[in-house]
Amino acid sequence: MSERRKPYPFDQIEPKWRKIWEERQLFHAPNPGEKNFDRSKPKFYILDMFPYPSGAGLHVGHPEGYTATDIVARYKRMSGFNVLHPMGWDAFGLPAEQYAIKSGQHPAITTRENVAKFKKQLQRIGFSYDWQREINTTDPRYYKWTQWIFLQIYNSWFNPATNKTEPISTYRGADPDRVRLAYVAEVPVNWCPELGTVLANEEVVDGKSEVGGFPVVRRPMRQWMLRITAYAERLLNELEGLDWPEGIKLLQRNWIGKSEGAEIDFNIDNHQEKIRVFTTRPDTLYGGTFLVLAPEHSLVDLIVTEEQWPAVREYRERTARKSELDRTDLAKEKTGVFTGAFAINPANNEKIPIWIADYVLLGYGTGAIGGVPAHDERDLEFAKKFDLPIVAVVQPTKDEPAIGFTGDGIAINSPIINGLTSAEARKKITAWLEERSHGKGAINYKLRDWLFSRQRYWGEPFPIIWEGRKHRALNENELPVVPPPLDDYKPTGTGEPPLAK
Structure with missing residues (x-):
């Protein structure tokens, strides 16, 4: 075979340069005060959607999208920008828990193993991520802040008089729960007894769950809701000033659906x-x-x-x-x-x-x-x-x-x-x-309040305490609320979360 037609030696060149990149931390975005931080460089932040680390590892759709953003990240670095390009793992959720139940291992163990597999695969491809800033949504240091965000919503209401969100302490009515932006209501949901959880409309295909193909029924259940309908008029009015294509604005108006x-x-x-x-x-x-x-x-x-x-x-x-x-x-x-x-x-x-x-x-x-x-x-x-x-x-x-x-x-x-x-x-x-x-x-x-629920174990708990059929928020200094290390984390089958055990 001629010199020109020799195949590219991936196994020799790729590991060599990956080692150099890692040793020199060439893709790290330094903070002020750190070595190599240059205040004169313009900043550029490029974020990929964090993958869910399944047991199967990467599929072709992952590098397809990540390659495009990596090209942009490398171009901006070469153009003199201080580029922040992190990676992380959207690791809580139903698939991880289902896999753990089938395999007999705790979801924390399977998640840790799957994350290691995903990370190794991404590193072998050679994407220019700043691995010092790796994020895992199952890390209490991370979801402490998602719980903090929930508290801000729970402790707020939308005041139609001022057309703004205000602390719930400013509400002068007798029942603040009637106006909280995060509230509890009994609403009809897609309930999957086999999975023991509520599913979104998009997760139901021909009356069965997208995960597992189990029967799904509609039934009323107590759920946490976000009062996004309070913002309906404001959402409509503020569409006008957005620099969006008119077709997208029309879709938004139809989604809000004022009649x-x-x-x-x-x-x-x-x-x-x-x-x-x-x-x-x-x-x-x-x-x-x-x-x-x-x-x-x-x-x-x-x-x-x-x-x-x-x-x-x-x-x-x-x-x-x-x-x-x-x-x-x-x-x-x-x-x-x-x-x-x-x-x-x-x-x-x-x-x-x-x-x-x-x-x-x-x-x-x-x-x-x-x-x-x-x-x-x-x-x-x-x-x-x-x-x-x-x-x-x-x-x-x-x-x-x-x-x-x-x-x-x-x-x-x-x-x-x-x-x-x-x-x-x-x-x-x-x-x-x-x-x-x-x-x-x-x-x-047409706009309806957003439903989100937690009937499963493998997810960040709500920072809420129920006492005498009433709920109250934890203080911010009590965060994060960490799921207890349950041995039996299987769904209850009643709609109550495993933590109710």
């Missing part, structure tokens, strides 16, 4: 309770011929008739096995069950049936919707399937059929607002509802 309309209260026939519905089209109230509740809605148990209970129970069980993404898929066939109960339409005092259907979500709006089939595609599909009345109440201004028309037009078959444009009708019917205590103008957002 202006009305909340309307429907009395339930032969019951004291009411059903509150949010709608952006109060002008179509006369066309409301049914109500639909989320299957998990608390009122279902109170209003369902004895005859309908078996069908309702079976439907709820089937719904519990679906993810939110499955339930809200517009292409899927509409399903539902009649509760046997009726509500009273406040506009015309007519009885309308109350159904449950899986496309209505408890966590969005009020968990109930008013069915106006003549002017909503989803309601029309539902009404046709279950042979429910369809009443047109908006006449298009152009030559097109009223049934199925979803735009603005002229109010018809609506005595209070007949002849008004949709915009005028919305204002008048909302005022009419407010005068009679049947409803009020309201703003709704």
